[in-house]
Amino acid sequence: MTEAAFSQPASKASLSEQVLDKLLSGRGIWPAVPAIIVLSVVAVIPFVILLSLGFSDIVVSRGAIVSQTFSLSHLTNALTDPLYWTTFQRSLTLAINTTVLCLLFGYPVAYLFLIGGKWTRRLILILTIAPLLTSGIVRTYAWLVILGGRGVVNSTLMSLGLIDQPLRIMNTHWAVLIGMVQIHLPVMILPLIAVMSRHEGGLFEASANLGASRLGTLRTVILPLSAPGIGTGAALVFTLSYTTFVVPQLLGGGNYLNAATMIYEQVVFSLEWSKGSVSSLILMVTCLIVLVVIAMITNLFTRWTKGRDA
Amino acid sequence: MIKALRTASLGDILGIGLILFVAVFSLLLLIAPSVIVILISFDTRAFVSFPPEGFTLRWYAEVFEQTELVGAMWTSLKVGLMVTFLCIVLGVPTALACVRGKFRGTTALSVFVLVPHMVPGIVLGVAVLFAGALVGVSPSIWLQAISITVFIIAVMVRTVQSRLVRLDPSLEEAATNLGATSFQSLRTITFPLLLPAILAGAVFTFVEGFDNLSVAIFTHGFRDRPLPVELLALVQYTSSPLVAAVSGVQILLAILALVAVSMSVGLDKVNE
Amino acid sequence: MMQEKADLMYGSDIAAPVLSIGAVSKRFGSITVLQDCSLDVAEGEIVTLLGASGCGKTTLLRCIAGFWDAEQGAIEIDGRNVSGMPVNRRPVGVVFQSYALFPHLTVARNVGYGLRMRGVSRSEIEARVAEALDTVSLAEFADRYPAQLSGGQQQRVAVARVLVLQPRVLLLDEPFSALDAKLRGAMQVELRQLIKRLGLTAIFVTHDQEEALTMSDRIAVMRAGQIEQVAAPDTVFDHPSTAYVADFIGTSNFWDAEAGNGTVALPDGQTAQTDLSGKVQVMTRPHNLRVAPEGTSPWRGTVSFHRTVGALIEYHVDMPDGTTIQVAAMRQERASPVQAGAAVSLSVIDPSYCAVYPI
Numbered sequence: 053m054t055e056a057a058f059s060q061p062a063s064k065a066s067l068s069e070q071v072l073d074k075l076l077s078g079r080g081i082w083p084a085v086p087a088i089i090v091l092s093v094v095a096v097i098p099f100v101i102l103l104s105l106g107f108s109d110i111v112v113s114r115g116a117i118v119s120q121t122f123s124l125s126h127l128t129n130a131l132t133d134p135l136y137w138t139t140f141q142r143s144l145t146l147a148i149n150t151t152v153l154c155l156l157f158g159y160p161v162a163y164l165f166l167i168g169g170k171w172t173r174r175l176i177l178i179l180t181i182a183p184l185l186t187s188g189i190v191r192t193y194a195w196l197v198i199l200g201g202r203g204v205v206n207s208t209l210m211s212l213g214l215i216d217q218p219l220r221i222m223n224t225h226w227a228v229l230i231g232m233v234q235i236h237l238p239v240m241i242l243p244l245i246a247v248m249s250r251h252e253g254g255l256f257e258a259s260a261n262l263g264a265s266r267l268g269t270l271r272t273v274i275l276p277l278s279a280p281g282i283g284t285g286a287a288l289v290f291t292l293s294y295t296t297f298v299v300p301q302l303l304g305g306g307n308y309l310n311a312a313t314m315i316y317e318q319v320v321f322s323l324e325w326s327k328g329s330v331s332s333l334i335l336m337v338t339c340l341i342v343l344v345v346i347a348m349i350t351n352l353f354t355r356w357t358k359g360r361d362a
Numbered sequence: 363m364i365k366a367l368r369t370a371s372l373g374d375i376l377g378i379g380l381i382l383f384v385a386v387f388s389l390l391l392l393i394a395p396s397v398i399v400i401l402i403s404f405d406t407r408a409f410v411s412f413p414p415e416g417f418t419l420r421w422y423a424e425v426f427e428q429t430e431l432v433g434a435m436w437t438s439l440k441v442g443l444m445v446t447f448l449c450i451v452l453g454v455p456t457a458l459a460c461v462r463g464k465f466r467g468t469t470a471l472s473v474f475v476l477v478p479h480m481v482p483g484i485v486l487g488v489a490v491l492f493a494g495a496l497v498g499v500s501p502s503i504w505l506q507a508i509s510i511t512v513f514i515i516a517v518m519v520r521t522v523q524s525r526l527v528r529l530d531p532s533l534e535e536a537a538t539n540l541g542a543t544s545f546q547s548l549r550t551i552t553f554p555l556l557l558p559a560i561l562a563g564a565v566f567t568f569v570e571g572f573d574n575l576s577v578a579i580f581t582h583g584f585r586d587r588p589l590p591v592e593l594l595a596l597v598q599y600t601s602s603p604l605v606a607a608v609s610g611v612q613i614l615l616a617i618l619a620l621v622a623v624s625m626s627v628g629l630d631k632v633n634e
Numbered sequence: 635m636m637q638e639k640a641d642l643m644y645g646s647d648i649a650a651p652v653l654s655i656g657a658v659s660k661r662f663g664s665i666t667v668l669q670d671c672s673l674d675v676a677e678g679e680i681v682t683l684l685g686a687s688g689c690g691k692t693t694l695l696r697c698i699a700g701f702w703d704a705e706q707g708a709i710e711i712d713g714r715n716v717s718g719m720p721v722n723r724r725p726v727g728v729v730f731q732s733y734a735l736f737p738h739l740t741v742a743r744n745v746g747y748g749l750r751m752r753g754v755s756r757s758e759i760e761a762r763v764a765e766a767l768d769t770v771s772l773a774e775f776a777d778r779y780p781a782q783l784s785g786g787q788q789q790r791v792a793v794a795r796v797l798v799l800q801p802r803v804l805l806l807d808e809p810f811s812a813l814d815a816k817l818r819g820a821m822q823v824e825l826r827q828l829i830k831r832l833g834l835t836a837i838f839v840t841h842d843q844e845e846a847l848t849m850s851d852r853i854a855v856m857r858a859g860q861i862e863q864v865a866a867p868d869t870v871f872d873h874p875s876t877a878y879v880a881d882f883i884g885t886s887n888f889w890d891a892e893a894g895n896g897t898v899a900l901p902d903g904q905t906a907q908t909d910l911s912g913k914v915q916v917m918t919r920p921h922n923l924r925v926a927p928e929g930t931s932p933w934r935g936t937v938s939f940h941r942t943v944g945a946l947i948e949y950h951v952d953m954p955d956g957t958t959i960q961v962a963a964m965r966q967e968r969a970s971p972v973q974a975g976a977a978v979s980l981s982v983i984d985p986s987y988c989a990v991y992p993i
Contacts, residue, residue: 079464080459081463083459084471086451087452088474094490094509095477095481095512098486098490098494099481113593155386157384157391158388160451180392185573186613187572187612188590189575190613192597193593193606194396196610197395197398197402197606198412200393203410209533267374291480293385295482295485296576297576298594302597316484319488325495325586332485332489332523336482336485351565519716532732533736536734538721539699540796541722543754548893551736
């Protein structure tokens with residue numbers, strides 16, 4: 053028998069390889085440490101600072117913070133300012149409307165994906181993912197073109213003789229809503245597809261086999277099972293539309309103030325950083341509350357349907 | 363199909379028909395704006411109007427002649443590449459630690475990485491700007507890159523994680539049994555098998571680095587305006603089809619990226 | 635004293651074992667998965683760790699391979715303690731249940747992987763890989779990818795991949811479980827012949843007793859982290875050392891009895907030898923019992939069921955106390971089998987093949 057290969061030592065690894073091996077073989081947290089450091093420094097700490105700024109009076113000089121003293125005034129001012137209330141309420145309404153409309157328009161697409169063949173599915177995926185790879189500005193600009201004075205809508209309506217003067221669609225909250233819905237549609241559709249495809253095949257055929265109509269299958273089987281997808285999609289769309297900046301800015305005109313544009317204005321233009329900080333904090337807290345509500349509703353719905361069939 | 367129609371009731375047909383109608387309408391809604399924009403980008407007239415007249419590529423040429431636009435595109439390209447690089451270098455080892463790690467905080471680590479992503483982009487941007495002001499770090503291309511990285515790294519980590527979880531752990535065990543060190547096993551077995559997921563993650567992180575506005579708008583320096591910021595200004599002050607041409611370029615790049623991903627990984631995998 | 639007891643329980647003494655497992659224990663948190671396991675494996679021997687899932691057989695295998703460390707006890711290969719040795723330096727080759735073939739490498743590169751990690755020259759790798767593939771009759775598949783191979787072929791690649799490194803011990807974790815039943819039998823015989831031909835030492839892990847009985851020189855029956863018995867297949871089958879082993883391997887009949895004075899009375903009137911006294915369990919295999927017309931022995935019952943399996947007739951006989959005794963008889967063309975419902979008497983053919991266990 054030839055010399056056992058195992059008696060041959062493994063090839064000599066370089067020093068750096070040996071060090072790397074030590075760090076990796078322990079199955080410890082080492083590989084993640086650089087990321088943890090970067091995330092703490094660039095996200096966690098700044099966030100804490102943001103918090104602190106909201107609760108202090110600061111003096112800014114030449115782009116740097118010179119002094120900082122504790123104060124609750126910004127918070128109380130914000131909470132008692134009617135402008136804040138209307139602005140946030142507008143953002144909230146817009147976000148909720150967007151979410152609901154995205155759901156109403158997006159769910160049928162997911163359903164089509166479910167019952168569709170290979171090419172239908174491919175087409176849906178391309179149409180849904182491609183917009184996500186372009187920037188928000190590009191997508192919003194398209195609506196500027198469509199809804200503008202000489203845009204698609206008006207030109208078509210005028211050439212058809214239905215109106216004499218261009219409709220003023222731009223710079224209204226309708227324009228913002230339409231733009232928001234179309235732009236965030238993919239974000240609602242993708243999680244729905246992901247969740248639905250996990251359940252596909254047998255379950256739906258079984259239901260049809262048992263005599264349920266297509267509509268019935270949809271109502272009693274597909275809908276409850278896709279609840280987690282609805283929850284995820286709704287959460288994502290809500291967060292994005294609640295905090296979106298571009299669409300209201302471009303489609304809503306200069307006087308349209310929502311939370312994000314207000315923060316932008318406070319931080320970049322009027323340099324009222326403490327105000328900007330408080331606004332950001334309120335934005336985050338309210339967003340979190342709604343997300344929790346969505347999660348609870350989804351949970352309830354899932355449990356209700358599960359319990360009902362038991 | 364016919365058989366299905368025969369056995370279905372009228373209410374059934376109407377109901378499903380309505381749903382399918384809405385689905386098709388939504389799909390058209392998704393694509394119509396892009397199509398219109400591309401049509402307009404060929405318009406010969408110097409203002410935006412529909413329907414477009416004539417056909418010219420002059421706006422596309424002008425895109426690459428305007429120095430600020432070109433400069434912004436280069437900046438965005440650089441930011442995109444930096445973000446992708448950082449996400450790979452920081453994110454892949456993190457995914458490895460989350461999935462293969464034997465310490466107590468693996469779930470906590472996963473959640474920790476996700477946190478910056480859950481925060482609205484503008485809030486993160488504002489926070490970074492303020493923190494920078496406190497320590498004297500002013501907005502720059504680096505600040506942009508690092509803040510967007512922190513924002514989007516969760517996507518890379520999650521993509522790699524889900525591929526890693528489905529990778530048979532006995533593959534790495536077999537490699538070690540055959541004589542490989544941990545590092546060798548990672549290099550020769552794990553990494554090559556993770557490559558599709560890393561590429562998919564890279565596409566999304568690059569796109570975010572390139573297209574992000576919410577974080578970049580607060581962290582970009584005066585001299586490094588990324589394309590989205592530049593476009594924002596342009597849109598508000600220009601009325602020529604120039605912006606449509608820029609959009610056309612972006613749409614084309616998006617389609618190319620999609621084709622690349624679908625050929626390497628397959629579109630369905632991306633959606634997980 | 636301990637050595638003698640160990641010898642008695644664990645089989646004949648072995649000179650210079652290749653693998654020596656000494657009182658190995660392992661815990662996961664508060665659960666003990668291995669308790670005081672000891673086993674010596676001689677050169678060229680095939681031992682099977684046999685047991686139900688959760689008995690610790692895979693755990694023991696992984697401890698030998700080095701994937702897990704034992705808390706107590708020592709594992710020695712060629713007399714050298716490997717407990718501190720990392721996985722990649724141990725002279726063992728593992729064939730995994732899923733084969734763990736690297737999907738992105740060709741068969742040839744899979745087989746050559748270990749050699750490449752050792753910095754062996756390219757030409758030598760080629761030669762050795764060709765030789766290994768020849769040994770498992772897969773030479774023409776060298777450039778295929780694992781996904782293009784059948785289950786049986788994949789298994790052979792997995793075997794070739796470790797063979798090429800000439801390990802001191804071959805460890806195989808349920809290597810046949812992924813194959814369909816028809817293929818399994820043929821591959822078991824083939825693999826055993828290959829291992830014997832190369833003079834390798836191998837440890838199999840399985841829950842399939844037929845596989846164990848086919849493949850092994852010795853079987854180690856495991857249960858709840860302990861080795862119940864280590865012996866040749868015949869010995870384990872004919873003289874199981876505990877009630878669990880008796881029940882696990884083959885079919886068994888149990889009944890309670892009273893022992894004393896070195897004997898225990900059998901229901902048919904005979905006696906069997908035993909050192910135990912007091913309440914005991916007696917076990918015997920179906921083929922050690924005979925069905926006879928009623929009245930020939932005090933051990934009475936009613937046939938409830940019979941079936942013919944190949945050369946044997948299997949009878950299920952209901953006893954007055956509600957238990958069922960299984961009897962296996964050779965088929966006789968002339969005589970017809972005893973019909974269901976018939977009253978019969980049972981008798982033991984050879985009392986020395988009755989095993990007696992404490993209750």
